[in-house]
Amino acid sequence: MKVxxxxxxxxxxxxxxxxxxxxxxxxxxxxxEIRFSGDFFMYPEEKLEEIEKALKNVSIEEIEEIFDTSFxxxxxxxATKEDFINLLKQLIEKD
Amino acid sequence: xxxxxxLHEHRxxxxxxxxxxxxxxxxxxxxxxxxxxxxxxxxxYFQSILEEVDLEECKKNGIDVVRRxxxxxxxxxxxEGEITYSFVCSEKLFPNILESYRIICRCLAKGLHHIGLxxxxxxxxxxxxxxxxxxxxAQTRRYGNILQHGTILKKVNVKKMFSLxxxxxxxxxxxxxxxxxxxxxxxxxxxxEANDNEIIEGIVKGFKEVxxxxxxxxxxxxxxxKIAENLRRKYESKEWNFKR
Numbered sequence: 001m002k003v004x005x006x007x008x009x010x011x012x013x014x015x016x017x018x019x020x021x022x023x024x025x026x027x028x029x030x031x032x033e034i035r036f037s038g039d040f041f042m043y044p045e046e047k048l049e050e051i052e053k054a055l056k057n058v059s060i061e062e063i064e065e066i067f068d069t070s071f072x073x074x075x076x077x078x079a080t081k082e083d084f085i086n087l088l089k090q091l092i093e094k095d
Numbered sequence: 096x097x098x099x100x101x102l103h104e105h106r107x108x109x110x111x112x113x114x115x116x117x118x119x120x121x122x123x124x125x126x127x128x129x130x131x132x133x134x135x136x137x138x139x140y141f142q143s144i145l146e147e148v149d150l151e152e153c154k155k156n157g158i159d160v161v162r163r164x165x166x167x168x169x170x171x172x173x174x175e176g177e178i179t180y181s182f183v184c185s186e187k188l189f190p191n192i193l194e195s196y197r198i199i200c201r202c203l204a205k206g207l208h209h210i211g212l213x214x215x216x217x218x219x220x221x222x223x224x225x226x227x228x229x230x231x232x233a234q235t236r237r238y239g240n241i242l243q244h245g246t247i248l249k250k251v252n253v254k255k256m257f258s259l260x261x262x263x264x265x266x267x268x269x270x271x272x273x274x275x276x277x278x279x280x281x282x283x284x285x286x287x288e289a290n291d292n293e294i295i296e297g298i299v300k301g302f303k304e305v306x307x308x309x310x311x312x313x314x315x316x317x318x319x320x321k322i323a324e325n326l327r328r329k330y331e332s333k334e335w336n337f338k339r
Binding site for chain 1: 140
């Protein structure tokens with residue numbers, strides 16, 4: 001679903017788990033801005049801000065690699081790392 | 096194992112969240128019960144306030160809105176419709192997150208049995224009675240300690256809850272309200288007559304039995320009060336509440 005000002009918005013309800021929402025703004029096929037939200041649990045919580053920072057100026061091909069390197073020592077309850085990656089990829093590929 | 100038991104009456108949303116974090120910070124093993132005045136919405140740490148909450152409707156109804164330090168979903172804390180608990184202990188007691196949810200929720204479910212409810216823990220953080228949700232909890236781990244807090248529904252008003260939360264308005268058909276009403280219950284709806292003291296006594300008993308905890312009644316320490324006063328400013332701030 002596309003919303004205003006070139007911002008893409010999507011969500012993923014994890015089966016038996018929680019809801020992940022994502023807003024992204026793309027520029028030249030790279031992520032310019034990104035924000036995840038939702039009712040999942042993540043420990044430590046600050047990791048989400050770290051991954052959002054790490055994903056800036058990243059192309060779709062690099063997303064998985066960024067998650068692998070930046071999403072270490074994090075425990076997600078109600079979703080998985082792959083759910084975040086899939087939501088992001090679906091959103092960008094749909095654009 | 097000794098735990099402090101704190102029985103608080105109504106406080107506002109910002110004070111309540113500040114007190115929970117102050118207790119978490121100091122790490123004195125504690126079970127606290129409290130209520131919210133004015134009624135409030137708390138949103139999960141990762142939620143977007145603008146996406147989840149109808150701020151205009153909240154303002155109109157004098158409802159406070161606060162971001163929690165814990166993940167999870169948005170909750171409507173009705174002034175008289177629920178009791179909130181918070182539980183703090185060392186992380187060492189429960190290294191495994193899911194296991195800690197299981198044990199704490201088992202204490203709550205057992206506690207609700209004592210007031211006559213056939214309650215059981217389901218999923219990650221819910222307690223249901225006959226398949227309908229009566230309690231939800233959320234947990235964080237900081238400063239080497241665990242904070243789990245959650246709500247126990249005494250009365251439920253799905254229509255009011257929906258009017259304050261941003262469930263896309265066109266979707267709030269009577270049918271949708273009906274379907275949520277079918278999935279949620281409360282102590283009152285289950286036909287149980289129990290006052291706050293009886294509910295709290297039951298839950299305390301649940302913790303005693305499941306975790307073999309001994310309780311002593313006490314209030315916050317001077318240091319915790321001071322920490323909470325400082326933290327209250329964070330919970331009142333736009334910077335915190337609108338961070339997502």
